[in-house]
Amino acid sequence: MEAMAIISIFTLSIFVGFEVVSKVSSTLHTPLMSGANAIHGVILVGAIIVADHSDNSLELGLSLAAIVLATINMVGGFVVTDRMLEMFKGKGAKNKGSGDK
Amino acid sequence: MSRFLYELIGLGAGVMFILALKGLSHPRTARRGNLLGAAGATIATITVFFYSSDGQLPLNNLGWILGAIAFGLIIGVPAARRVQMTAMPQLVALFNGVGGGAAALVAIVEYLKLGQSASTTVVIATVFTVIVGSTSFSGSIVTFLKLQELMTTRPVVFAGGRFVIAGTLLATLGCAGWVVTSLGTTPLLVLAGLSLAFGILFVLPVGGADVPIVISLLNAFTGLTVAAGGYVLDSTLLIIAGTLVGASGTILTRLMAEAMGRSLFGTLFGAFTAKPQDSSGTGEDRPVKSGSADDVAILLNYARRVVIVPGFGLAVAQAQHTVRELADLLSAKGIDVAYGIHPVAGRMPGHMNVLLAEANVPYEQLSEMDEVNPTFPQTDVALIIGANDVVNPAAKTTPGCPIYGMPILDVSQAGNVIFLKRSMRPGFAGIENELLFDAKTTLLFGDAKASLTKVVSALKAL
Numbered sequence: 001m002e003a004m005a006i007i008s009i010f011t012l013s014i015f016v017g018f019e020v021v022s023k024v025s026s027t028l029h030t031p032l033m034s035g036a037n038a039i040h041g042v043i044l045v046g047a048i049i050v051a052d053h054s055d056n057s058l059e060l061g062l063s064l065a066a067i068v069l070a071t072i073n074m075v076g077g078f079v080v081t082d083r084m085l086e087m088f089k090g091k092g093a094k095n096k097g098s099g100d101k
Numbered sequence: 102m103s104r105f106l107y108e109l110i111g112l113g114a115g116v117m118f119i120l121a122l123k124g125l126s127h128p129r130t131a132r133r134g135n136l137l138g139a140a141g142a143t144i145a146t147i148t149v150f151f152y153s154s155d156g157q158l159p160l161n162n163l164g165w166i167l168g169a170i171a172f173g174l175i176i177g178v179p180a181a182r183r184v185q186m187t188a189m190p191q192l193v194a195l196f197n198g199v200g201g202g203a204a205a206l207v208a209i210v211e212y213l214k215l216g217q218s219a220s221t222t223v224v225i226a227t228v229f230t231v232i233v234g235s236t237s238f239s240g241s242i243v244t245f246l247k248l249q250e251l252m253t254t255r256p257v258v259f260a261g262g263r264f265v266i267a268g269t270l271l272a273t274l275g276c277a278g279w280v281v282t283s284l285g286t287t288p289l290l291v292l293a294g295l296s297l298a299f300g301i302l303f304v305l306p307v308g309g310a311d312v313p314i315v316i317s318l319l320n321a322f323t324g325l326t327v328a329a330g331g332y333v334l335d336s337t338l339l340i341i342a343g344t345l346v347g348a349s350g351t352i353l354t355r356l357m358a359e360a361m362g363r364s365l366f367g368t369l370f371g372a373f374t375a376k377p378q379d380s381s382g383t384g385e386d387r388p389v390k391s392g393s394a395d396d397v398a399i400l401l402n403y404a405r406r407v408v409i410v411p412g413f414g415l416a417v418a419q420a421q422h423t424v425r426e427l428a429d430l431l432s433a434k435g436i437d438v439a440y441g442i443h444p445v446a447g448r449m450p451g452h453m454n455v456l457l458a459e460a461n462v463p464y465e466q467l468s469e470m471d472e473v474n475p476t477f478p479q480t481d482v483a484l485i486i487g488a489n490d491v492v493n494p495a496a497k498t499t500p501g502c503p504i505y506g507m508p509i510l511d512v513s514q515a516g517n518v519i520f521l522k523r524s525m526r527p528g529f530a531g532i533e534n535e536l537l538f539d540a541k542t543t544l545l546f547g548d549a550k551a552s553l554t555k556v557v558s559a560l561k562a563l
Contacts, residue, residue: 037346
């Protein structure tokens with residue numbers, strides 16, 4: 001890819017990243033960190049690509065290890081974040097219910 | 102699938118990640134945001150099976166790849182589903198660490214593959230990925246051990262420690278230069294080893310109370326690693342996703358440090374500059390006023406306003422439900438009850454809110470620190486359950502102590518202070534609490550749940 005394109009993507013992503021989380025209450029710090037943590041588990045895509053490229057057992061072994069670790073990061077991360085947020089939702093729904101009636 | 106379509110779907114997944122982070126920043130949309138992120142990641146993962154840069158489908162080693170994913174699922178899903186909510190911070194640390202490890206491995210394999218044909222910028226990106234990924238991996242393991250209390254939660258500082266760390270860092274950077282100039286395999290493996298060592302040394306001096314900030318920082322590191330890995334593999338999606346996490350993680354780390362009243366610099370390098378604390382061991386022998394459950398019940402019964410300050414000890418004892426029973430009982434007697442929630446009550450910002458929500462504590466009763474602090478002078482009883490550091494006046498009065506500068510709940514302003522504690526053992530930060538020896542403080546020793554149950558029945562008998 002052209003160097004300038006990569007630099008542009010990188011720079012714009014930094015600003016978007018800053019912008020989306022700049023105002024968040026401390027209540028959500030932990031779930032947000034956990035959700036962001038799950039997102040970088042998308043390195044799984046990279047691990048699958050290198051496993052496809054691998055043509056000796058050392059490379060394949062290392063890339064399979066990377067796939068296992070990345071899967072744990074990604075799937076585990078989203079599941080545990082959902083569990084945290086499930087509790088917020090229960091609370092919110094109840095408030096809403098009593099508020100409406 | 103054409104390269105164009107593949108890239109387009111990758112871009113779509115990137116947008117979903119942006120919306121996911123945006124959603125996660127607001128309580129009402131948080132869950133949807135997380136699911137959106139999961140959907141984006143799933144789409145990106147499925148797509149990669151239908152595009153190969155060498156044009157050959159199915160992918161080489163397909164069976165192995167699917168097997169490895171299945172294996173990761175078998176480990177990751179039950180761990181995430183079964184973990185106690187109290188142990189959740191260390192699980193997040195662990196997930197972050199394995200992500201960093203995965204990114205480092207990906208870069209190593211691609212480097213082995215490219216060999217001498219790698220361009221200098223790709224080699225530099227590889228070196229960056231290996232250094233930061235390995236550091237994040239080993240550093241996260243240390244934070245896990247600290248939070249799981251498998252090792253001491255106090256800062257680990259040894260003589261000449263700062264020279265060892267500086268030396269390791271210099272050796273790592275020197276080795277990075279060696280990799281770039283020689284393009285050899287051995288230098289890269291040495292580099293990985295040095296980076297692992299650096300990660301351990303980097304986290305060891307961090308005190309227990311600051312560990313969440315370090316986890317957040319390592320999370321941002323792993324994001325940048327993934328972005329660099331994306332450059333090595335020429336994947337726009339990885340660059341977008343990694344950079345997003347790197348940037349938002351950095352902001353989040355700063356916000357967290359602010360919520361805890363810490364400077365980021367102080368957190369990371371405080372242990373180098375701080376003098377060894379004079380451990381006020383004399384405190385152990387000083388008299389404290391310990392009471393019975395009946396004494397506590399009487400104090401509560403004749404109060405007009407009670408503020409409950411829950412801490413990690415409450416969570417460990419699984420006493421959320423009992424404390425709610427007590428609060429309901431007091432409310433029924435016409436006593437004004439509120440929960441004073443410190444931003445970092447528990448182990449991480451927002452952790453206590455999650456735990457109390459699990460016990461169905463009404464949201465209106467939860468007051469944040471800034472709301473509840475001005476009300477302490479009008480409060481008759483502050484009931485502190487398994488918390489210590491977040492009410493420790495040393496944060497205001499003792500410059501140089503590990504929590505100095507952290508905002509605290511001003512429970513000492515209340516008419517009476519009751520501590521439910523397991524023992525006189527200091528809190529997570531490992532410092533003595535002067536308030537325990539104050540004349541208006543009553544201590545009730547024991548497991549939080551057992552103590553609360555006794556107080557509830559004493560209160561009913563009154």
